[in-house]
Amino acid sequence: MAVAFLLYVFAEIAAIWAVGSAVGVLGTLGLLLAGAFLGSWLARREGGKAMRAFVSAARAGQPAEKELTDGMLVGLGGVLILIPGFVSDVLGLLLILPPSRAVARRLWLRRMEKRAVRFANRRRGPVMVVDSEVVSEEPRRRDQPTVIEGRVIEG
Known part of the structure; x- marks a missing residue:
């Protein structure tokens, strides 16, 4: 500046x-x-x-x-x-x-x-892109995987 x-x-x-x-x-x-x-x-x-x-x-x-x-x-x-x-x-x-x-x-x-x-x-918060689809991740327990349209995303 x-x-x-x-x-x-x-x-x-x-x-x-x-x-x-x-x-x-x-x-x-x-x-x-x-x-x-x-x-x-x-x-x-x-x-x-x-x-x-x-x-x-x-x-x-x-x-x-x-x-x-x-x-x-x-x-x-x-x-x-x-x-x-x-x-x-x-x-x-x-x-x-x-x-x-x-x-x-x-x-x-x-x-x-x-x-x-x-x-x-x-x-x-964190946002993930899955197959050109934006999915906002909701709070969840650490040991529970995220399921999106039949797909399991570990994280």
Whole structure:
């Protein structure tokens, strides 16, 4: 994690240095301020859309994981835009704009589904796979074998 943070700081400094060399100090400050104002306006607009979509899905009684995740990603994008720097502005804009946010949402939901399954398996206890069939092992005495569809599994 510390290495990732150092790489991020290095990338921000390099980006600010490159832009500063191209447009000067005042131009760089102007671009940073313009990015913050434009990004905060865009985050507010997209956040409002995400909130309205969440409320309509909740009123309709439909699952709202898409809308909830969109709101979270827009909020994260807004925070990234408010952090001074060009790399964070670009990442924030990618999370706020709908096409790239859809990609981030799919990746996030896929990751959360995997973590939820892993957590459920850890809480449920040992699970065995028998002939491509998942069978949860219930508590039993040690000297008693498990019988599944006529097969005896010693364990």
